[in-house]
Amino acid sequence: MQNIANSVQLKERNMARVLATIRTRGPISRISIAKELDLSPPTVSSVVDELLASQLVEEVGVGLSGGGRKPVLLALKPSSAYALGADLSDQSVKMAVVNLAGQVVESRERELRGEAWPELFQVLASFIEELGSKYKLVGMGVVAPGIISPDGMLHFASREGWRNLPLLEDCQAIFPGPVAVENNVRAMALGEYWFGVGQEAHNLVMVRIGGGIGSGIVFDGQIFRGDLGAAGEIGHVTVEPDGPPCQCGNRGCLEKVAALPALANKWGGGEEEFLAALEAGEARAEAVVREAGEVLGLALANLINLFSPRLIVLSSPKGLIVDKLLPVLRQVIDARAISWQRGRVTVVASAHREKSPVVGAATLILARLLSQPRSFLVEKDHFQEGIGR
Ligand SMILES: [Zn+2]
Structure with missing residues (x-):
């Protein structure tokens, strides 16, 4: 029984690896897949047959010949x-x-x-x-x-x-x-790992700045949830011990200082007006974002020291805030994360931008x-x- 279980697991693993190679490197030939994954050509052929039968991949033409027959190229079939x-x-x-x-x-x-x-x-x-x-x-x-x-x-x-x-x-x-x-x-975060800017990063952190501030941690390619499902609540780390009360039960939380309502409030108007001022490049609105970036940067430097991610991905309902935050966050992280990490963590904007939540939701499946x-x-x-x- 043990052997049967092992062989089923092995087949599952081989199929996932072959599919991943076709997805990320395709159009690609069977022989190139075998070389890339260090699998035997018959093993790759049998896995590819199953994938073709399921229609997850398709043959899309022929590649250059290395001397013999031209190899058939395989690609993911997105509409499958x-x-x-x-x-x-x-x-x-x-x-x-x-x-x-x-x-x-x-x-x-x-x-x-x-x-x-x-x-x-x-x-x-x-x-x-x-x-x-x-x-x-x-x-x-x-x-x-x-x-x-x-x-x-x-x-x-x-x-x-x-x-x-x-x-x-x-x-x-x-x-x-x-x-x-x-x-x-x-x-x-999972959406960026599978389909966005995080495809090379097995450890990444996504931070979203909107009505609140949330984060998602992808750890070894999986969502990190913690025991009670509350891991990644970066918006509720304390940044002002005597700051304003927060609905989470604490006070002086990061999101009370750096989320969109706090930014607009500090600027002295509504959220839409504030965003319009930011878009127009108004100096005072930009200064408000920069100040928030200093505090957010400290929280991120702490998080980098704890999790050592390769990548930090930022998103906001209005991409504008992200664009203004990126330079200051990079500066603060470089100044505050432990020196081993400096220059090795990339901070970028989400690839999916405003589609990020729906793409992420579908990525769960x-x-x-x-x-x-x-x-x-x-x-x-x-x-x-x-x-x-
Ligand atoms: Zn809170």
Whole structure:
């Protein structure tokens, strides 16, 4: 039995590695894959046959000959599988169809005007109905701000009234296939790791500056959640021991000093006006962002010393704040992180920008498919029978 289990694991692992090589290096020939992965050509051929049968990859022409027959080239087939990615935020409900290459092919959005929790799921269900009939869906990922425990409960979010809600259960009730839920910034970090700027970085931290400040940590290629699901709450590290009280129960938290509402408040106006001033290059607005960057930079330097990530990825609902923050953050990190780390951590803007939450949400499903293709394909068959495709 032990040997059978080992051989199944080995096949799964080989398929994931071959698929990853085709995805990141394709168009590529079977023989180049074998060389790259140090696998025998017959092993690669048999794995590729399975991948071709599943349609996750396709033959896309021939390459240059090394003397004999010209080799057939293989590439990922992005349209072979789609995942839905949904983003429940304070202001809106968004849903996107994301293909196997992490690209958004279609999306929907509804602004919120004080809708109650069950109404959000009516909106999601109507999106699923519109989009689900058009694409071969393999699952749905849903993200929300706040703390989501491993059992899929949303415990705590900035939006009023979002406390102890059965997020996973409510999503499963409206979607008949694999469903995953996650904190928005964590899923965004995973999205950058699989499809964005983080594809070379097994350890990365994503930081999002919006109504609050959140972070997502990808550790050894996996989302790091911590025991209770609250890892990465960088917005609630204390930066002013006697600062203003925060809804988390502490006071003087980073997000009370450096999130968008705090920036606008310090500047002396509303958030939209503040962003407009920043866009116009107003000196006072830029100074406010720079000051916030000094504090955020300290928090990031501490985080770098703890986790030693290769990459820090920044995102904000308005990319503008990120662009203004990047230079000052790089400076502070270089001055404050331990010297071994200096110059070795890259700080960049998100590749997915405003699409980052929906791409991250869909990645919760697509990453399962790409990292465990054999077992996922079995589940997917069940799912497709289930929805009658
Ligand atoms: Zn707090």
